Amino acid sequence: MIPQQFEYSAPKTLDEALGLLAEGARPLAGGMSLIPMMKLRLSNPEHLVDLGRIKDLSYIREQGTVIHIGATTTHHDVESSPLLRGKCPLLAETASHIGDVQVRNMGTIGGSVAHADPAADYPAALQALEAKIVLKGAKSERTVSAADFFVDTFTTALESGEIVREVIVPVDGSGTGTSYQKVLQPASGFAIVGIAVRVRKQGDKVAMARIGVTGLSNRAFRATAAEKALEGRSGSPAEIQAVAALVGQGVDANSDLHASADYRLHLASVYAAKALAVALGRIA
Amino acid sequence: MKISGSYFLPLPPEQAYQRLQDSQVLAEAMPGCESLDKIGEDEYRMKMKMALASLSGNFDGKVRITEQSPPNSFKLMVEGSGKVGFMKGEGLLKFTPKDAGTEVSYEGDVQVGGTIAAVGQRLIDGTAKMMIKRFFDKVAA
Amino acid sequence: MATTTITKTEKLVGKRIRRREDPRLITGTATYVDDIKMPGMLYAAILRSPHAAAKIRSIDISKAKALKGVHAVFVGEDTKNAGAVPCGASLPGLRVPHHNVLAIDRVYLVGHPVAVVVATDRYIARDGVELIEVDYEVENAVADPEKALAPGAHAVHPQWPDNVAFTFHQEGGDVTKAFAEADVIVKQRIVSQRLIPNSMETRGVVADWHAADRTMNLYTSTQAPHLVRSLVAQILGLEENRFRVVAPEVGGGFGAKIQTYAEEILLAWISMKLQKPVKWIESRRENFLCTIHGRGHVDFYEIAAKRDGTITGIKLKIIQDLGAYFTVLTPAIPTLSVLMMPGLYRTPSISADIVGAFTNCTPTDAYRGAGRPEATHGIERMVDMVAAELKMDPAEIRLKNFVRNEEFPFPTATGLVYDSGDYSAPLKKAMEMAGYDKLRKEQVEARKQGRYMGIGLCAYGEICAFGPSPATPAGGWESATVKIEPSGQVTVLTGISPHGQGEETTFAQIVGDELGVGIDDVLVVHGDTSMVPYGIGTFGSRSTAVGGTALYFALQDLKATIKKFGEMLLESDDVTFAGGQCTCNKSGKSIGVKGIAAAAYRAMKLPPNTGPGLVATHFWEPPNFTFPFGAHLVVTEVNGETGDVSIKRYIAIDDCGNILNPLIVDGQVHGGVAQGIGQALWEQAVYDDNGQLVTGEFMDYTMPRAHMMPWIESGHTITPTPVNPLGVKGVGEAGTIGASPAVVNSVVDALSPLGVRHLDMPLTPEKLWKLISAGRNA
Numbered sequence A: 001m002i003p004q005q006f007e008y009s010a011p012k013t014l015d016e017a018l019g020l021l022a023e024g025a026r027p028l029a030g031g032m033s034l035i036p037m038m039k040l041r042l043s044n045p046e047h048l049v050d051l052g053r054i055k056d057l058s059y060i061r062e063q064g065t066v067i068h069i070g071a072t073t074t075h076h077d078v079e080s081s082p083l084l085r086g087k088c089p090l091l092a093e094t095a096s097h098i099g100d101v102q103v104r105n106m107g108t109i110g111g112s113v114a115h116a117d118p119a120a121d122y123p124a125a126l127q128a129l130e131a132k133i134v135l136k137g138a139k140s141e142r143t144v145s146a147a148d149f150f151v152d153t154f155t156t157a158l159e160s161g162e163i164v165r166e167v168i169v170p171v172d173g174s175g176t177g178t179s180y181q182k183v184l185q186p187a188s189g190f191a192i193v194g195i196a197v198r199v200r201k202q203g204d205k206v207a208m209a210r211i212g213v214t215g216l217s218n219r220a221f222r223a224t225a226a227e228k229a230l231e232g233r234s235g236s237p238a239e240i241q242a243v244a245a246l247v248g249q250g251v252d253a254n255s256d257l258h259a260s261a262d263y264r265l266h267l268a269s270v271y272a273a274k275a276l277a278v279a280l281g282r283i284a
Numbered sequence B: 001m002k003i004s005g006s007y008f009l010p011l012p013p014e015q016a017y018q019r020l021q022d023s024q025v026l027a028e029a030m031p032g033c034e035s036l037d038k039i040g041e042d043e044y045r046m047k048m049k050m051a052l053a054s055l056s057g058n059f060d061g062k063v064r065i066t067e068q069s070p071p072n073s074f075k076l077m078v079e080g081s082g083k084v085g086f087m088k089g090e091g092l093l094k095f096t097p098k099d100a101g102t103e104v105s106y107e108g109d110v111q112v113g114g115t116i117a118a119v120g121q122r123l124i125d126g127t128a129k130m131m132i133k134r135f136f137d138k139v140a141a
Numbered sequence C: 001m002a003t004t005t006i007t008k009t010e011k012l013v014g015k016r017i018r019r020r021e022d023p024r025l026i027t028g029t030a031t032y033v034d035d036i037k038m039p040g041m042l043y044a045a046i047l048r049s050p051h052a053a054a055k056i057r058s059i060d061i062s063k064a065k066a067l068k069g070v071h072a073v074f075v076g077e078d079t080k081n082a083g084a085v086p087c088g089a090s091l092p093g094l095r096v097p098h099h100n101v102l103a104i105d106r107v108y109l110v111g112h113p114v115a116v117v118v119a120t121d122r123y124i125a126r127d128g129v130e131l132i133e134v135d136y137e138v139e140n141a142v143a144d145p146e147k148a149l150a151p152g153a154h155a156v157h158p159q160w161p162d163n164v165a166f167t168f169h170q171e172g173g174d175v176t177k178a179f180a181e182a183d184v185i186v187k188q189r190i191v192s193q194r195l196i197p198n199s200m201e202t203r204g205v206v207a208d209w210h211a212a213d214r215t216m217n218l219y220t221s222t223q224a225p226h227l228v229r230s231l232v233a234q235i236l237g238l239e240e241n242r243f244r245v246v247a248p249e250v251g252g253g254f255g256a257k258i259q260t261y262a263e264e265i266l267l268a269w270i271s272m273k274l275q276k277p278v279k280w281i282e283s284r285r286e287n288f289l290c291t292i293h294g295r296g297h298v299d300f301y302e303i304a305a306k307r308d309g310t311i312t313g314i315k316l317k318i319i320q321d322l323g324a325y326f327t328v329l330t331p332a333i334p335t336l337s338v339l340m341m342p343g344l345y346r347t348p349s350i351s352a353d354i355v356g357a358f359t360n361c362t363p364t365d366a367y368r369g370a371g372r373p374e375a376t377h378g379i380e381r382m383v384d385m386v387a388a389e390l391k392m393d394p395a396e397i398r399l400k401n402f403v404r405n406e407e408f409p410f411p412t413a414t415g416l417v418y419d420s421g422d423y424s425a426p427l428k429k430a431m432e433m434a435g436y437d438k439l440r441k442e443q444v445e446a447r448k449q450g451r452y453m454g455i456g457l458c459a460y461g462e463i464c465a466f467g468p469s470p471a472t473p474a475g476g477w478e479s480a481t482v483k484i485e486p487s488g489q490v491t492v493l494t495g496i497s498p499h500g501q502g503e504e505t506t507f508a509q510i511v512g513d514e515l516g517v518g519i520d521d522v523l524v525v526h527g528d529t530s531m532v533p534y535g536i537g538t539f540g541s542r543s544t545a546v547g548g549t550a551l552y553f554a555l556q557d558l559k560a561t562i563k564k565f566g567e568m569l570l571e572s573d574d575v576t577f578a579g580g581q582c583t584c585n586k587s588g589k590s591i592g593v594k595g596i597a598a599a600a601y602r603a604m605k606l607p608p609n610t611g612p613g614l615v616a617t618h619f620w621e622p623p624n625f626t627f628p629f630g631a632h633l634v635v636t637e638v639n640g641e642t643g644d645v646s647i648k649r650y651i652a653i654d655d656c657g658n659i660l661n662p663l664i665v666d667g668q669v670h671g672g673v674a675q676g677i678g679q680a681l682w683e684q685a686v687y688d689d690n691g692q693l694v695t696g697e698f699m700d701y702t703m704p705r706a707h708m709m710p711w712i713e714s715g716h717t718i719t720p721t722p723v724n725p726l727g728v729k730g731v732g733e734a735g736t737i738g739a740s741p742a743v744v745n746s747v748v749d750a751l752s753p754l755g756v757r758h759l760d761m762p763l764t765p766e767k768l769w770k771l772i773s774a775g776r777n778a
């Protein structure tokens, strides 16, 4: 459990950090994913750039109809932010499901998103929220949708030298209900399946449904067939069941020691039904 | 771990078969392949650098092609070992004509050992699938 | 002469006294092996095999040796004369593999030590390991004991192609007759899966050799320091009196630190070779691979019963997964299962066979309960199955078959003599606490609603307090020395080696009551062979029952001396020693322990036939084991949609004899139950077909955590043992032994409407979901 030798820098400014990253250094945020890999020598970066000392990279700010969350904002900060709990409760709720207290105190949203673990929790919520992810390199900055950002297992749209600078989520006004429901893998705490649901009603009909799914396959995705099937409906228990059954349709589900592909698919529909029911029930 | 799947190549079976045995194509398509040198009839020595998120490792290994039955099927064996462990994949590739192209189906076994086996259980399936997909995407390109 | 001190009357034994060891543990000031630093100390890192079976074609250590900071690199050839890892168990015809401290020629398990790098710091040592190149010729492996025994299986050791390490047979009563005359015979294959013990502190060793005076100081995280001393000294040909083993603070053991490990021998050998102190600390990953595993049974049960539920005979065949080589008790563990196979039931006839199978896996050995959890799991599952077959209530069949109170001491068909008990009491108490009849009614309702509610019982018994000596591999007695210092403070030296059990507290309670001193005036010293008399160590719930009794007798000797001094000082032959005071029954004058101690060391005058000082040592050999027992009752509900098990109630009634400190007993029960529930629901060591341990980290091996635990409603009945004067039986393993069958019985009961009669552990949600969906579709 001893990493290889590495260089460590803790710049105070983002530009400085980006400069070092352009030279091939690897960012270090909460270290909750990176450091265990380094200790096992599965990951052997030569130079780590700690983003933790950079001023103004940890924030949660409302701006018009969106909320900006800085990359080094910890899971705990997201979970406990009154702003997010009030205006984007799905993200706060999702954060509360990550790992344990220690992990939430250290781990960051930027790190989680960049790491793109196929069983991480945030990606489900970010898909359902149609979040935007701001990527910054030494010379450029671009904004990518969550849908485009999560490419595959541990693979994102990040180019080398770029970091996740912030995540942008919408303010959910009244009439929206959300829920994140997760099946824990009991050893690691990661999601076997995690379902994030965000629904809005107009009158007694569902006007908008967003369903983000994590853990089921190689990357977090939106279950668009299920979303479409719900829109325009009232969200009756029978409809919920039918919609939930669509969540795993056509998905090449992962299989491991903890859950076979069949069981994962089954859980996806059970937990989608749960999340849908709770989200619909939460519509103010 | 058992793996199976299929991939469509927009080539007739004969060409698909050839392409998948072409060492140049293999070298380009195998994820992380840095060099592929012929060491015998249908046998190559391979150096690989695997990089997946922050995970990285160098592997030394072999690629072997056996049980050739052109243009219907052959067996592909890839093995490699490095500091983080070893892996070994063996699969039967079958070529069936389909819509002006070829459906390449594969069925085989992946073995992983060492540190990666012990700590990456929940990721092996997904990673294997991704690697295979990347491989075929490159072959098709 | 001082004649007034306060007379202590309040007893310490029996009180909920907080553990005196906790302040240093909680504040992080305890000294573990890794806290030990010595000038010039080197660090060792071990290269281990990634393959489960391979020939070593060559090892190239040149690059590692060339690395700056590396002092030495050793391979198997170098350590050829350093001896082999010792096995203390002996069975007729036992095949003992020679397990060199570093592999020679071949490796036969993942984690097999192949080479060691010694360097100025642990980082360089680890880097050095990376630079070693080993050329392996990989062979097929076998990781499953049943497959290992099948014809044509890969031979773990080429000289024994059948992979059979030993067979063992034991019989009692007339089992043939029992089965011939049975009304019902129930058969079941029951698996007690392999588990991986994980202490908070992994193993670690510091070896410090002083050539000039031929002394070795070995600091190691062990449960049995004297055993390590005897074995390692012998293996390395060193003098035992110059070999000091220290178990500093030990952060948990659970049986996995009774053994003498390769690293203890290797580090001592390296220190001698390099003439420097050297340290090795096991990584968590190494702990998963290289510290022993537990359980690993495949059991084939047959049980014969009469129509009225009377159990008349049990046949058992155990296939024990031994792993690739033996540690100190490996082959002996399943024999404990045989001893305990009748459980608490009168069962007049038994027949048992064990086949010990080699596999390309980590050795199995004692893990909390060691052999008894497997046996209890088996008999408690079988009793439920017989009840189901006869449509009897599981409580009724147990009550019917329990050994009766008037039958103690009760000789079992396996050759034990159960000491004392009231076996129905805990079960009845648990049922009463649970409201058993009401629960059964609730269950009927739940089933009508399509819910899967289960009520599981387990009535367990166990063998504790190992010895007597003839029944143990290394002596079953224990030692204690009590010294009253000139100041009147008391020092206890004990041969047990506690590492979380709290004897620094309970032993001080015993001393406090016997000598009438305050608990803070007592220091309990353990775990250092240069300070304490030879002892056997802490395992098998023996510390208080055997070590505490040795202490008790040492205290009686000491009290006799105190009284003599009292008589002398009070100038009377009618003196009573009580509450810390010698009092003359005639004059009423008295003198306290402090005054007596001062006089005993000042020695101006001595009583007849008495030397100066106040010291007593006692070695105590128990006449029998003790047999604690109890009953656990578990209410579960299985979620029909997901297969998740939730434990609604957990009731544990344990009878461990007299209770010295209820707080500590509760702690032992809680921890034990957590481990038992862990086995029932989550934990398992999984090897793939190639012998790779795929649950090799906490990412995949589910250790139970606090938030996964139910509320434990615990209670006790108290049946003192006649085996020792303290009347204590032992409670270290009870929770673990009671928990797994209670939970599994409960879940089987929940799913019994689907025709489920047995389930093997762990009861993962997917396993249950499959059964439920199959049952629903049927």
Ligand SMILES: Cc1cc2nc3c(=O)[nH]c(=O)nc-3n(C[C@H](O)[C@H](O)[C@H](O)COP(=O)(O)OP(=O)(O)OC[C@H]3O[C@@H](n4cnc5c(N)ncnc54)[C@H](O)[C@@H]3O)c2cc1C
Binding pocket: A026, A027, A028, A029, A030, A031, A032, A033, A034, A035, A051, A071, A072, A097, A098, A099, A100, A103, A106, A107, A108, A109, A110, A111, A112, A114, A115, A117, A119, A120, A121, A122, A158, A162, A163, A164, A165, A188, A189, A190, A191, B053, B054
């Ligand atoms: C015991 C445990 C349990 C866990 N359980 C869960 C769980 O239930 N659900 C869950 O979702 N996660 C879980 N995690 C993971 C946790 O959420 C991590 O915090 C997260 O995945 C990574 O965030 P980090 O800030 O720690 O990143 P680090 O570990 O520091 O970095 C992770 C990777 O991202 C890169 N990186 C970091 N920041 C940036 C950035 N701003 N831009 C670009 N690249 C960056 C790093 O170079 C590295 O490759 C768990 C972790 C542990 C240790």
